[in-house]
Amino acid sequence: MKTLLVFEYRRGKLTEANLELFSFAAALGAQTAGVLIGAETLLPAYPGKLYLGDIVKCKDYNPEVHADIIMQAAQKEDPDYIVFIHSSYGWDLAPRVAARLKAAQVSEITGVSEGKFETGCCNGKMRRLVRPATTKAVLTIQEGAFCFTGEAEGTPAVEKLEPSADGAGLEFAGYEEPEKREVDLAKAEVIVSAGRGIGKKENVPAIAELAKSLKGELGASRPVVDAGWVDHNRQVGATGQIVSPKLYVACGISGAIQHLTGMRNSEFIVAVNKDKEAPISEVADVMVIADVMPFVAALTEKLKQ
Amino acid sequence: MKILVCIKQIPDMASKFKPNAANTWFTETDLAFRMNEYDEYAVEEAIKLKEKQGADPSDLVVLSVGPARVVEALKKALAMGCDRGVHIHDDESNLKDPWQIASLIAAYAKKENFDIIFTGMQSQDRGSGQVGVTLAGDLGCSCVTTAINFSLEAGVVTAKRELEGGAKGVVKLKLPAVVTCQLGLNTPRYPTLPNIMKARKKEIAVLKAAELSAEGPRAVTEKFYHPVKKGTGLVLEGEPAALAVKVLELIKEKTTVLRG
Ligand SMILES: Cc1cc2nc3c(=O)[nH]c(=O)nc-3n(C[C@H](O)[C@H](O)[C@H](O)COP(=O)(O)OP(=O)(O)OC[C@H]3O[C@@H](n4cnc5c(N)ncnc54)[C@H](O)[C@@H]3O)c2cc1C
Numbered sequence: 001m002k003t004l005l006v007f008e009y010r011r012g013k014l015t016e017a018n019l020e021l022f023s024f025a026a027a028l029g030a031q032t033a034g035v036l037i038g039a040e041t042l043l044p045a046y047p048g049k050l051y052l053g054d055i056v057k058c059k060d061y062n063p064e065v066h067a068d069i070i071m072q073a074a075q076k077e078d079p080d081y082i083v084f085i086h087s088s089y090g091w092d093l094a095p096r097v098a099a100r101l102k103a104a105q106v107s108e109i110t111g112v113s114e115g116k117f118e119t120g121c122c123n124g125k126m127r128r129l130v131r132p133a134t135t136k137a138v139l140t141i142q143e144g145a146f147c148f149t150g151e152a153e154g155t156p157a158v159e160k161l162e163p164s165a166d167g168a169g170l171e172f173a174g175y176e177e178p179e180k181r182e183v184d185l186a187k188a189e190v191i192v193s194a195g196r197g198i199g200k201k202e203n204v205p206a207i208a209e210l211a212k213s214l215k216g217e218l219g220a221s222r223p224v225v226d227a228g229w230v231d232h233n234r235q236v237g238a239t240g241q242i243v244s245p246k247l248y249v250a251c252g253i254s255g256a257i258q259h260l261t262g263m264r265n266s267e268f269i270v271a272v273n274k275d276k277e278a279p280i281s282e283v284a285d286v287m288v289i290a291d292v293m294p295f296v297a298a299l300t301e302k303l304k305q
Numbered sequence: 306m307k308i309l310v311c312i313k314q315i316p317d318m319a320s321k322f323k324p325n326a327a328n329t330w331f332t333e334t335d336l337a338f339r340m341n342e343y344d345e346y347a348v349e350e351a352i353k354l355k356e357k358q359g360a361d362p363s364d365l366v367v368l369s370v371g372p373a374r375v376v377e378a379l380k381k382a383l384a385m386g387c388d389r390g391v392h393i394h395d396d397e398s399n400l401k402d403p404w405q406i407a408s409l410i411a412a413y414a415k416k417e418n419f420d421i422i423f424t425g426m427q428s429q430d431r432g433s434g435q436v437g438v439t440l441a442g443d444l445g446c447s448c449v450t451t452a453i454n455f456s457l458e459a460g461v462v463t464a465k466r467e468l469e470g471g472a473k474g475v476v477k478l479k480l481p482a483v484v485t486c487q488l489g490l491n492t493p494r495y496p497t498l499p500n501i502m503k504a505r506k507k508e509i510a511v512l513k514a515a516e517l518s519a520e521g522p523r524a525v526t527e528k529f530y531h532p533v534k535k536g537t538g539l540v541l542e543g544e545p546a547a548l549a550v551k552v553l554e555l556i557k558e559k560t561t562v563l564r565g
Contacts (some may be wrong), residue, residue, distance in 0.1 A: 010469075061466070061474050064447070088468045091427075095403075095438035099357040104523035105403070107433040116527060122331070122430050124319040129528040133521070169447035171477040173463070178471035214562060219359045226489035232471070239471050255320065268560045269538075270552060275319055276540065283475050284538040286555055288548055298549035 001030040004079035006070060009038030009055055011175070016087045018044055019148035024083060024141050026275035027112050027125035035073040036223040037066050047154030051076070053161050060175075064167035067096040070163050074101065079136070086140035086151065094140050108257075123256055124279035144261065151236045181233045183217055185241045190216025190249075193236055193263075194224050197252020197273065201229040207251055207285050210296050213246065213303040219263075221253045252292040255280025272296070306363040309419040310351040310387065311410055311437070312344035314371055314378040315430040328398050329526045340378045343425025345493040347486040351495070352386035353425045357457075363537070366391055366417070370409050371398045383497030383504035390507065395514035397543060402522045403435035409434070411443035412517035419481060424500075426451050426485040434485075441483035448483040449476050453490055495565055 005021040007014060008103060014036075025032045034044060037053040044050070053069035070093070072081060082097055084090030086108040098105035111118035117139065118133045185191060192211035194204055208218045220230035222237060236243055238258040248266035255271070255278055263269070264283045271284035272292045281287045288295060314337040316322075324460040327331040340348075347369065356367045367387040372395065379390040393402070393409050401409075414422065422444075424437035434450075441448030453473060454465035460480050465473040468489050496504070537557070541548055557563055 009504060011472075018474070088451055088466060088474075091434045092438065092466075095435045096442055096448075098404075098435075098523075099439055099442035102523075105433075106436060106524055119432075120532075121432055121529075122316075122322050123432075125318070125531075126322050126331070127530055127532050128526050129530075131525050131527050132523065133525050134523050137524070150321055169479050169482075170449070173475040173477055175468075175477060176473040178473075211321060214556075216562075222488060235471075238469055239467055247556060247560050253345065268556070270556070272536075277321065279532075281538065281540075285559065286552060287538050287540045288552060289542045290545060290548055294545040295548055298545035299552060302546075302549045302553050 001028060002077065002079040003028065003030040003032050003081045003083050004074055004077050005032055005034045006036055006082065006084045006090070006093070007036040007038065007044050008087060009087055010089065011043070011060070012040060014044055015039065015079065015085070015087070017087065017143045019152055020085065020141060020146040021083055022046065022150070022152070022259065023146035025150045027146060028081070030081065032274055033035055033073070033077045033079065037069055040158070043156055043158070045152040045154055048156055049077070050156035050158050051161050052158050053163060058163050061172040062167040063093050063096055064165050064172055065163045066093055068163055068165035069161050070097050071100055072164070080235060081136070082138045084138070084140045087140050089204060090140045095137050098138035100140065101136055102134065103136040103138050104134045105138040106130045106132065107140050109139055109141045120257065123254060125141045125277060142257065159171055159209065178233065183233055185217055185219055185234065185243045186218040188243065188245050190214045190220040190247045191236070191245045192249040192251065193214055193219035193221060193253060194230060194251055195253030196223040197219040198224070199252070199293070201227070203293055204229050206293065206300070208294055210249070210300045213300050214249070216245070218246070219243070221259050248285070250280055251296060253280055254278045255282065306358055306361065306421070307419045308351050308355060308363055308365045309348050309414060309416065309421065310344075310365070310367050310382065310418070311424045312348060312367060312369050312378055312382055313341040313425070313428045313442070314338045314369060314375040315341045315428055318429055324529045328528055328530070330529050340381055341425050341428045343427060343429070343486055346488060346490040347383045347423035347425050348385055348387065349491045349493040350484070350486060351493065354457060355386070359511045364388055368393065368410065368413065370406055370514065371438070379509055380504055381496060383507045384501040385494055386500070388422045388507065390509035392509055392511045393514050393517065394511050398514070400526070402524045403431070403433045404437065405518070405520050406438045407439035407443060408520040409514055410440050413512060414440070414444060417461045420459070420484045421480060424483065424485050426487050437483055437485035443561060444481070444483070446481040446483055447478045448485070449478055450485040452484050453485060453487045453488045469505055486496055493512040505510050531534065
């Protein structure tokens with residue numbers, strides 16, 4: 001069995017998640033080759049074959065050109081699986097490669113079992129076991145699901161590839177940085193976060209007050225930020241801040257993977273939710289099954305005593 | 306300008322999910338359905354674009370694949386401001402893979418020559434995030450995913466893709482194009498009562514899935530199940546005051562945050 005691992009070069013760096021591709025290939029017991037659209041001066045450490053497209057020629061973002069390079073590598077290697085990280089790079093590119101190969105795609109894989117792949121669904125509440133019905137398959141793996149514990153070493157044997165697609169339908173016009181952060185949640189010892197379960201904007205001050213009583217900062221899940229209830233610079237998660245306070249209190253937050261990514265390394269996690277099955281229970285040290293606002297009021301009062 | 310927006314109807318995510326008899330997806334009994342959250346942003350963006358066209362009237366079609374119940378989601382999109390609906394009737398849609406769903410939509414869209422197509426970046430129930438991109442591939446148009454900002458000037462789309470950590474990548478695309486929409490792209494409007502009334506007169510054409518595409522699956526769900534319980538946390542239930550006492554004790558015992 002053979003895998004072609006697609007490494008991600010993100011704004012001048014190789015992402016740490018790239019290492020998880022090796023763990024995934026190991027879980028499959030597969031041989032590996034890799035493909036990278038990046039820079040010759042920054043290569044992943046492993047002893048195998050690496051197909052390399054030049055990031056300057058291919059641009060940071062042009063999925064048509066990147067897919068073309070990956071297809072060239074796939075033609076040379078004839079892999080059973082082409083594997084991406086399920087990131088903004090991977091989920092954008094994988095379906096395009098799958099379409100070119102007329103192959104199955106399984107998204108955001110969390111586990112492997114005998115040629116079948118486990119993936120989360122229903123906002124993380126349920127799982128599916130998926131079997132590709134085609135001889136080749138394109139896979140994206142969930143970041144954090146295949147932790148790499150080994151030592152990355154070795155120098156790959158590089159073969160350079162030239163883009164043969166022009167990708168003219170699309171032009172990359174640069175980056176925009178996130179707005180400057182007034183609060184650095186990463187430094188907070190206590191974070192109390194508001195989720196959609198708090199119900200309305202008028203309830204935000206009560207959550208902020210609990211945060212203050214615990215000498216901590218207010219955080220928020222994404223819908224609360226999108227709705228304009230709380231500032232974006234307080235958003236916790238994949239597209240917000242990654243935090244690891246001593247205490248994290250999640251108020252009315254379901255625990256979608258993109259939120260968990262941002263807070264799962266907190267030392268002690270208290271989740272308040274009316275739904276026992278909410279996926280936040282996977283990481284919570286204490287799961288308080290309650291209507292969130294009356295509980296928050298009661299806890300704030302106790303703290304003030 | 307011809308605009309298409311594709312929506313999915315999904316169950317409320319706070320529901321309890323039970324496997325169906327074949328163990329391949331959830332049973333729909335007792336579930337309440339609504340429009341996929343990501344698609345609400347797609348519908349809003351499509352309507353905003355239509356409204357901007359002003360004097361040059363556009364045709365905004367909202368499409369959904371699924372059983373009879375999805376008509377409710379179509380009606381909501383029509384009440385929000387779409388011009389007409391297309392229901393690709395498919396009682397088996399939940400068992401189809403993203404490739405099959407994209408093939409159905411493509412079979413319809415090929416004949417219509419849409420200038421721009423909006424979809425959600427993923428559904429909340431399956432979460433594969435494949436249909437929009439696959440559809441674009443099938444139609445041979447360019448595609449940008451995870452749009453958090455969108456504008457169209459002189460036939461060129463400028464979209465901002467949301468990246469990890471909140472940075473954005475700015476992308477320009479020529480029409481025809483597919484844009485998959487991310488949460489926060491805009492503020493989806495609520496249908497007003499007069500618009501709900503008006504929407505009742507809007508057309509919803511019904512097409513049969515079997516007549517559009519007979520593509521087989523490329524990926525098959527073998528099992529649908531609850532995750533093995535990973536959490537080892539304590540579960541507390543009771544009255545707020547008693548819970549607060551208990552939680553405070555635990556915080557004092559297990560963390561150092563209230564010391565000193
Ligand atoms: C690419 C991408 C990036 C993303 N980045 C982020 C990110 O950085 N951060 C982030 O948070 N999300 C992110 N998301 C969104 C994420 O997928 C979820 O949609 C989001 O985290 C859900 O927020 P929530 O838990 O507040 O809301 P919901 O999922 O709606 O959950 C609300 C919870 O409140 C509970 N509840 C409701 N009422 C009550 C009550 N009265 N009392 C107690 N509990 C109650 C419900 O049981 C439910 O569990 C991202 C998504 C994508 C696709």
